Amino acid sequence: MTTRYDLAVIGAGPAGLAAATLAAKRGVSTVLLDEQPAPGGQIYRAITQTPVRNPSVLGSDYWHGADLVGPFRDSGADYLPGSTVWSVSRGLEIGLSREGAARLLPAKHIILATGALERPFAIPGWTLPGVMGAGAAQILLKTSGLVASGNVVLAGTGPLLWLLAWQYLRAGARIDTILDTTPRENWRQAMPHMTEFLRSGYIGKGLKLLLEVRRKVKVIGNVSALRAEGDGRVQSVVHRQGDGAEARLPADTLLLHHGVVPNINLANAIGCAQNWDEGQRCWVPTVDDWGATTVEGVSIAGDGAGIAGALAAEHRGRLAALDALHRLGRIDRAERDRDAAPHREALDRAQRGRVFLDTLYKPARDFRVPQDDTIVCRCEEVTAGQVREAVKLGCSGPNQTKSFLRCGMGPCQGRLCGPTVTEVIADARGVSPAEVGYYRLRPPVKPITLAELASLPKSEDEINAVLHH
């Protein structure tokens, strides 16, 4: 195996697969690292081995993932599945764990394709067993052919919620109720972007899917408050429609979804600058048109650099790979720009209608800024009320509340609380989230055992530096 790759790509979803394929085909020594045992990322999870063989259940958009895996396999890129990346140094050395042993893998250029995760949807009771992300339920369907049974309630907003409902119905699974939290006023705000959306590829497919789900499942709209209740596990979902009275539904499973946000932990820990995206209400690493970050030699492709969806991710992967070729001295600027043209066009097409979706499916303030008794940090069990108390004591941002409360200090390293904590502090201070900031994350971005660290190969110099200092 090559000791120093020209290009290392982290994440085997659409962006990572497309980037690695393009680079390797053009003769660049490329390695694709991925935490999962098989390629596809989350959107095309288990694409090579799903037990759900009936193609109409997961739908044609899912099966498109196979078109990315074939060319990748033929590209000549090395592939290291089951690799957990826990750091990237300024010298572009990647720290990773694989099969219980850690190693350092140097690269000349790195493309992060770490994708997205579901926006935390903190409601009272969301830590109860039986409550999980709609995306999580979709992963169970894709990887294992498992569907929720008993009383199943879906709650939230966003394309994935409706897609999961549609896939469940296709699979013959039952959904009792969908609690739609899309705020009514979002429609008014989204309308100016409707024309662009009508020109997108989403409209036909999206409408058909929505209508089919609405025909078969009871949908309660304009839901303004939600609470999961139960003894040791979820048993019921209490909800409120608009200003109406509370109502209760029995639930064995509650699947929550409020869209997805970029998974920024690795980029943040590398030191890449990031900015607050007001439209998507999340932190996004700051990148140029090619996905290049503020750290030399590190680019980001796909949803990890701002949510644009799976098709856009492919094209963003190819653009980042072309820029990497240029930076590695393989092609000049003119060739990069020329070869990028079709991918830029395709990217523009894939992004059409995105603003409409972002605006329509923006979660309501009351869900982004939960009430006092709601746990925001699942790991350390810190409530929104505790965060507000800390703000009163003078904490101005997530790093201070972290020191005061351990909020964000658990194993998930803020992935499940960060966006909420930012919003709660911003709301309490009456300032923009941009001013409040985000956690300053540090490596390792995933927990690593001392045994794994101790297994790192060491040079004579490194041993001497410690023993004879």
Add this chain to the structure above:
Amino acid sequence: MFQRLPNASGERVSFTIDGRPAEALSGDSVAAALFANGVQTCRSTPVSGAPRAPYCMMGVCFDCLVIIDDVGNQQGCQVRVRPGMRVETQNGKREIAR
């Protein structure tokens, strides 16, 4: 509560959950295998002892922590179930040497 689609294909894998015999399909993660076997809670938290179950299924939430073959704090959703694997639910903190 989760159930397997009737036409889901795959090889059967035998393993144990808290010492009891259990069965999974070959592509299952440990977390999926727990759901498939009707296990609804995989751990209790070190902070308050509250019961938890897998939440994200993609390696980010760390709520699926279990003991696998005597090693604690393993992300159940990131490890594939293997024949003969011993999976145990985890109470509170990881124990020393486990």
